[in-house]
Amino acid sequence: MSKIIIPKDYQSTLGVYETQTAIGNIKKWFEEALTGSLKLKRVSAPLFVAQESGLNDDLSGVERPVSFHVPALEAKGEVVHSLAKWKRMALHQYDFRIGNGLYTDMNAIRRDEELSNIHSIYVDQWDWERVIDNDQRTLTYLKDTVQSIVNAIVETSSRLHTKYPEVDVFIDSNVSFISSQELEDMYPELTSKERENAYVKEHPTTFIYQIGDTLRSGQPHDGRAPDYDDWKLNGDLLFWHEALGMAMELSSMGIRVDAKSLDEQLNKADANDKRRYEFHQRVLDNTLPLTIGGGIGQSRMCMLLLGKAHIGEVQVSLWDDETIQCCENKIHLL
Template identity: 75%
Template structure:
């Protein structure tokens, strides 16, 4: 099965030069909308962290971070996968309080990522995090925050259409919330990705709740690191992407683990050895603020709003020969 899909009759709405300008416009507009909606302040993001800090995102647990030695430190650095844990520490360091938060323009390398229309080894996303109270650690608060995020995306889409009338992507602000177990019950004979496609086709803006824990059939909907999101209070935001005829995940987010959720999830993941890391000790000792946060894919958003068929149309990365050959004369890879 070919991994690169070229939609029949596909032609980019904007040429390569207008695309570049539009990418910058989208990023500026969305940052304005995001910071206003979620009360966030911009901070500088790290490209790498100390491998002994426990701050790097372990993703599903199988991905290998890019490492390099630092002779002056007598230790190794790791290119970040995301800033899921780093942001929580930063909120404490910057002395943020309940109701306020930060966002960072994050760039990363995920060397083991598959290469296809939606995936690249280069990752660019807005990583954001906000301090919450104990009383806000609820599904209802999570849903409210998801709605704020979708409203910011819809505002960006509207401004994009005003500037580029040919771009007609419409974001449905009515969100369909469904748990991963409900989704599995609805489509018991489909894989997790097939379930997403089937459901999101009928509900173009969807948030799948509670990802990471085992479902009734013995497998998780998707793997999720056990030491940042609370698996009972997290989820993925997906939109229907017409050019590819599939669901596209734009954001993974959630309320973060407290001390009890951290212990429970590390036990389930057979990863209690991580409790030795400084970050995990801070969570256990309640030295870090309670937070909600997530990552929002920049290239994914540009793909969605500009109606692009391949992520290589909106970012510069490395591609294998199969991808290059498939896109030749059909899709312009930056």
């Protein structure tokens, strides 16, 4: 069952043909800006990984991956949820050095996603990862990296306005940083999503950091798998979407676990069974490089910068009958 918002008097600024051209430009311009600021090299990415590799991401721990039998291997494959662990292994195998990184054009299926204006079962994102040293495992370095990403988004938005001056979406380059505990203290009676909406409405570019660990209320701000982000050094980048009147997450990112934080988080999450996987063993024995990385939603980026009210206006996916009926004559689903 979908949860659809149809903004009053909504009308897309660009038609379908112009939208397709604009999507291509946004993706090209953002890649140029992002790779320049973070020194990233494009690499090929897997659509699926072996089920027993331990490389697929568990996200919040409840999503079921799409799996399939591979007769030639007598094994099962899984369509990726994201590439957080795979990227770190690739940086090691490809011999990337400190200060350099990679990015991929990642496509995934998240079959358990609840359909809404900003969610579909199809995910497309820029997955990126960069090698760092131990001295860079700090909140200051995380915040500096977030600002670099926001600057790349603002640059992309500026180029979009030059080509399409009628698009009246403007991105605030000033990032408001707030911890998940500070957010809970500020709005103790609200749910985590309600807190995000209340805060981001007043601070249209926001980074909420330290997500995954239990807050003083006894609940985490949001679920996070214990084996890729360091819960003390991660966060979500959100923007205010004016047409929908809500906060929209564009990126989840963080400094990745080292041996100490992985050990602690596996214990906290009661996920010690993961220690059997090669990836986890290589983090625990310090074989893999220290890294920072994340995913940046491509469709959501296009949706935000173009002022679209539904993600189906910028990507092709499957929709239930309610969504199709609600959008009929108002929102053009691709």
